[in-house]
Amino acid sequence: MFWFLQRIAISLALLWVVTSLVFLSIYMVPGDPAELLLSGDGATPDPASIAQLRADLGLDQPILAQYAERMAGLARFDLGNSMVDGSAVSAEIAKRLPRTLELVAAAAVLSLLIGIPAGVIAGLKQGGRFDRMANFLAGFAQGIPVFVAGTIIILLFAQIWKLTPAGGFVAFTADPGKHIVLLAMPAFAIALGLAAIVFRIARASVLDVLPLDYVRTARAKGLPQGRIVARHVLRNALMPVITVFALNLGGLFGGTVLVEYVFNWPGLSGMLVSAVNSRDYPSVTAVILVISALFITLNLVVDILYGVTDPRVRK
Amino acid sequence: MKRSLRLIWPALLLLIAVICLAAPVLNLSDPLKMSMGQRFAAPSYAFPLGQDEMGRDILSRLIFGMRISLFIALSTAILSGIIGTALGIFGGYMRGFSEIITLRAMDVVLCFPPLLLAMLAVTLYGPGPMTLIPVLSAVFVPGFTRIAYSSVLTVRSQDYVEAVRAMGASNGHIMLKTILPNIMGPILVQVSFVTAAAVVLESGLSFLGLGVVPPAPSLGLMIGTGGAAIAHQPMLLLWPCLALVAMILVLNGVCDLLRDWLDPRNAARGA
Numbered sequence: 001m002f003w004f005l006q007r008i009a010i011s012l013a014l015l016w017v018v019t020s021l022v023f024l025s026i027y028m029v030p031g032d033p034a035e036l037l038l039s040g041d042g043a044t045p046d047p048a049s050i051a052q053l054r055a056d057l058g059l060d061q062p063i064l065a066q067y068a069e070r071m072a073g074l075a076r077f078d079l080g081n082s083m084v085d086g087s088a089v090s091a092e093i094a095k096r097l098p099r100t101l102e103l104v105a106a107a108a109v110l111s112l113l114i115g116i117p118a119g120v121i122a123g124l125k126q127g128g129r130f131d132r133m134a135n136f137l138a139g140f141a142q143g144i145p146v147f148v149a150g151t152i153i154i155l156l157f158a159q160i161w162k163l164t165p166a167g168g169f170v171a172f173t174a175d176p177g178k179h180i181v182l183l184a185m186p187a188f189a190i191a192l193g194l195a196a197i198v199f200r201i202a203r204a205s206v207l208d209v210l211p212l213d214y215v216r217t218a219r220a221k222g223l224p225q226g227r228i229v230a231r232h233v234l235r236n237a238l239m240p241v242i243t244v245f246a247l248n249l250g251g252l253f254g255g256t257v258l259v260e261y262v263f264n265w266p267g268l269s270g271m272l273v274s275a276v277n278s279r280d281y282p283s284v285t286a287v288i289l290v291i292s293a294l295f296i297t298l299n300l301v302v303d304i305l306y307g308v309t310d311p312r313v314r315k
Numbered sequence: 316m317k318r319s320l321r322l323i324w325p326a327l328l329l330l331i332a333v334i335c336l337a338a339p340v341l342n343l344s345d346p347l348k349m350s351m352g353q354r355f356a357a358p359s360y361a362f363p364l365g366q367d368e369m370g371r372d373i374l375s376r377l378i379f380g381m382r383i384s385l386f387i388a389l390s391t392a393i394l395s396g397i398i399g400t401a402l403g404i405f406g407g408y409m410r411g412f413s414e415i416i417t418l419r420a421m422d423v424v425l426c427f428p429p430l431l432l433a434m435l436a437v438t439l440y441g442p443g444p445m446t447l448i449p450v451l452s453a454v455f456v457p458g459f460t461r462i463a464y465s466s467v468l469t470v471r472s473q474d475y476v477e478a479v480r481a482m483g484a485s486n487g488h489i490m491l492k493t494i495l496p497n498i499m500g501p502i503l504v505q506v507s508f509v510t511a512a513a514v515v516l517e518s519g520l521s522f523l524g525l526g527v528v529p530p531a532p533s534l535g536l537m538i539g540t541g542g543a544a545i546a547h548q549p550m551l552l553l554w555p556c557l558a559l560v561a562m563i564l565v566l567n568g569v570c571d572l573l574r575d576w577l578d579p580r581n582a583a584r585g586a
Contacts, residue, residue: 018426022435029439036439143564145515147522147535148556151542155552159545254428258519262542272431273523276438284438288431296426 003307003314011300018292022285023070027063034059037083037279053083057281079289080282082275089286092271097290099169100267103260104252106187108245111194116241118195119202120234126207134199141196146255150189150262157185167263186263190255194248201244205237212236246302250295324568331562335382343375346532367537367551368544376532377558383533384562387447388513392506395452399459400502404490406460407467418464421457429454429516437525447526451516455509462505466498473497500577507573511566518559534559 026033034053038045054060057080058069073080079089122131141149158166164181172179209215210233218228260269268287275283307314334341344362349369358365364373406417424432436450470476471494479493520526521535529536534555541552 014423014426017423021423025435025439033439139567140560140564143567144560145519145563147519148538148559151538151545151552152556154542155545155549159549250428254430257428257430257434258522261523272434273525276434276523276525279438281438284435288427288435291428291431292426295428 004304007300007303007307011296014296015293018296019071019074019289020067022289022292023067025285026057026059026281033057033281037281056081056083074289079286082283083280084275084278084283089283092283093268093286093290096266096268096271099265100256100260100269103183103187103190103256103265103267106183107190107194107252107255108249110184110187110191111198112245114191114195115198116202116238119199119241120206120229120237122199123203123206123210123237124229124233131203134203138196138199141192144192145258146189146193147258147262149192150186150259153185153189154262167265169264169266182263182265186259186265189259189262190252193255194245194252197248198241198245202237202241205240206233209233209237243306246305249302250298253291253295321568321572324565324572327565328569331381331565332385334378335385338378338382341378343378344372346371346375346379347530348372364554365548365550368540368547373551373554376537377534377554380532380534380537380555381558381562383444383527383531384514384517384535384559387444387451387517387527388510390448391451391455391513391517392509394448395455395509396459396502396506398452399456400463400495400498402456403460403463404467404494404498407464408471408486408490408494414464417460421460424453424457430519433516433520434523434525437520442520442525443528447517447520451513454516455513458509459502459505462501463498466501467494470494470497504570504574504577507566507570511563511570514559514563514566534562 029036032050034050034057035045038050038053051060058066061069077090079093081087082089082092118134122128122134125131154166157164164185167185168182170178170182215228215232218232223231256267257269257272259265260267261273264270268291271283272287274280275287349371362372362374364377367373367376402417402421406414427435432454433447433450436453437446440446440450476489476493479489484493517526518533518535518538521533522539524536524539527533527536537555538552538559541555544551
């Protein structure tokens, strides 16, 4: 029990440090941050708008007061207002966050669906034609940046074969089929890298399990191959796969940023990219905070699941 | 892959490096020179890969783009390598308070997905190589620190370290002259890994228009604009994609090779 509480406490502490760091980041720039944020294209901003922005961002208050206000705001899920149109950032995030989560979840499932069967088949027929080809493809998939994979998918499916639109978003309730097609393309682009990792681990893990005694016993009992693989090999080979999968899950959030942009998927990242471009500081920090919080929560959940499944971790 | 065949990776890397280094004297046409009359021109003798949406030489832009990418990535790897290794050795050798501070600080950096940390910095400092190198370095410091730290833990209690200490060497001397050379293997592997990862990250940022500033050539930037011109001329997109993927695959290949040679953890497993 103490171990679990300790894990949760560490995550909360990390969350607090991250929030404070993001809060402080605006003070880490030399000069007046308000002036800096406004001087986008080399033009000198006029003093009135600088004063206005300083007041809007609360930069004219003492730093401790700003910090207290910021933290109190976070407790109310108030993430500040956009510098572009003054709307509440939290409302925009609430609208976009589920779409990003949907994309990440779809990518995670896809990577398992591709990686595990491929890894098991390759492991069972080590050195065979499938094994060699899959290994080659995995090396390739790991080397391709997500945005290149995304652009190539658009080039092939939308431009050359004209099978799909070049990206976008349709609500599931409006048109389920189209929603899934539009989801599948970016999800696949993100999943590729992780699928390659899952494949490698699954293959290696199957190779580790195959020569073990209980597999030989199962063979000797005369069990059919399918049953040996499903009952004896797969079950024992899956644990390392799940471990590595969980460790890499957080990385998917980084992948969504580029892929959402490529496919015009209206999730958090599209908001982030346009916010960075217009130097909309409150929106940028809010999105980064939300994603970092998700990242930390995900790692906490993975940690706790480990603790539950393997008590040795908890010492 | 056969052992001798794998030597192709360092050979290819050398080739890329030489081309990038020699780019200014290779008699390439100016990668920034536009000629609007020849937009999307097909390959010709003067322009072997054709011309882009502003009539610029694609081949020349590819080579100069790789040059900038490699420069940023290598600078990042070296800078983060020096800082991260120093922190890791310091924390691992001194233990106690400095150990807690360095490791916890790294945990905080690791809470941000790398791309997001870079984007936060770009919002504040504006895009460009002089922002990119420090920011990307900050992203990769924790990796070095952790590797240096864990290597130091195994090295610090070895007899030869004890012997040097018994001879009256100072802590600084031990860390720099005794421990550092003995943990160099894993650090070098990490340098090659970070170089590849920095190329990916830099191209991603440039692709979003947040990295290398136009009109300077950059592979990520070219993929971004090539994607916009996809209907006109798909090759505009495919060339930089190929160059980028080739560069990453070569760097990954070198990284794997170094890992097999230098990392004691693999040698022990006989991998």
